[in-house]
Amino acid sequence: MPRRERPGKPAKGEKPQRTAYDKALGLLARREHSGRELSRKLGQGGYDRQDTTEAIGRLGEQGYQDDDRFASMLVRNRASHGYGPARIRAELRNHGIGEAVARRLLDEAEVDWHELAADILRRRYGGPTADYAERGRRAQFLLRRGFAAATVRSLTHAEVDDAADD
Known part of the structure; x- marks a missing residue:
């Protein structure tokens, strides 16, 4: 059944169509969304670009979307x-x-990225290792999580120093 552009009186047995604004407001009631994300979701829902743009602009003016x-x-x-x-x-x-x-x-954000990476590494793998292949796996894990190469290198090399001291 084709989607109606504007809400009106629905045909018998048909649900009334929500406006782009109402749909976006419903999405924002569940969680925060970026403007791009709202635009994509409304487009997938069959709303035209102009209605989508107007709805997102109105929500921004009202402080619902930021x-x-x-x-x-x-x-x-x-x-x-x-x-x-x-x-x-x-x-x-x-x-x-x-x-x-x-x-x-x-x-x-005031996050100590080095300390966060060290904590993640400790929780995931436990103590230090001198095994070269294992250090590589740990380094790849941290890199995939988005930590800087310098941070990863300092943590994985520190593990070798700690393991050698034991």
Whole structure:
């Protein structure tokens, strides 16, 4: 059955169609969304581009949708789940958040990335190892989580020093 563009009186047995604004507001009631994410979801729902743009603009004016607030929440959430700055920055970019905003939010997060990586490594693998292949696996794990190569190198080499001391 074709999708109606504007809400009106539904045919018998048919649900009334929600406006793009109502649909977006419903999505935002569940969790924060970036403007790009809302636009994509509304487009997939069959809403035309103009209605989508107007709805997102109206939600922004009313303070319901804010990309900075979304990005700040995402940075805090991902850091608390053990992801590094490179991975978080890439995810922000996928949501349409600019590089300058991403850099500012990562700096404001006040996360000690080295300590976070060390904690993740400790929780995942336990104690240090002198095994070269195992160190490589651990390094790859941290790199996939988005930690800087220098951080990974210092942690995996520190493991070798700690294992040699034992």
